[in-house]
Amino acid sequence: xxLKKIKKLLTAIFLAVLLQNPGISAERExxxxxxxxxxxxxxxxxxxQEAVAQVIMNRTKHEAFPNTPCKVVLAKSxxxxxxxxxxxxxxxxxxxxxxxxxxxxLSSYQQARQVALRAFYxxxxxxxxxxxxxxxxxxxIQPSWTKNLxxxxxxxxxxxxxxxxxx
Numbered sequence: 001x002x003l004k005k006i007k008k009l010l011t012a013i014f015l016a017v018l019l020q021n022p023g024i025s026a027e028r029e030x031x032x033x034x035x036x037x038x039x040x041x042x043x044x045x046x047x048x049q050e051a052v053a054q055v056i057m058n059r060t061k062h063e064a065f066p067n068t069p070c071k072v073v074l075a076k077s078x079x080x081x082x083x084x085x086x087x088x089x090x091x092x093x094x095x096x097x098x099x100x101x102x103x104x105x106l107s108s109y110q111q112a113r114q115v116a117l118r119a120f121y122x123x124x125x126x127x128x129x130x131x132x133x134x135x136x137x138x139x140x141i142q143p144s145w146t147k148n149l150x151x152x153x154x155x156x157x158x159x160x161x162x163x164x165x166x167x
Contacts, residue, residue, distance in 0.1 A: 030113070030116050035090060035094060036073045039079065040079065043157075044158070047156065048158065050115055051133075051136070054119065056119070059134055065134070136160045138157055139159050146159075
């Protein structure tokens with residue numbers, strides 16, 4: 001299956017999820033993806049940010065994870081910046097408010113939001129190297145939970161893994 005067909009299929013699947021879950025707010029879901037990209041990959045290249053977004057979207061389609069971006073992003077112990085609850089700045093960003101950001105932070109957040117919009121609506125080409133990836137970590141660490149996972153790729157400062165035996 002070529003990338004265009006995959007993109008159309010994934011868009012159709014996600015739209016079907018939205019239709020089956022009428023309580024999903026597209027704006028809130030995009031805010032959740034934006035916040036995750038901003039917190040996890042704001043210093044990364046566009047490819048690095050897209051890879052983080054792709055993992056979030058991959059999780060929404062996997063049976064072991066919740067089926068919406070917000071539920072994935074805000075799930076307990078999935079991202080270190082959510083442990084112990086969200087800080088005030090993160091809560092503001094989830095509500096769509098960027099008033100507290102300085103000029104540099106705002107620019108980084110706006111880039112993250114553009115990536116999130118494309119991810120949410122399926123308006124990008126998925127990275128084939130990480131099409132199965134459900135996890136990522138900063139390349140400077142090697143948590144024990146990665147030992148039974150397959151390393152799919154290193155993109156920017158992150159390593160991406162899927163649920164298979166380690167390469």
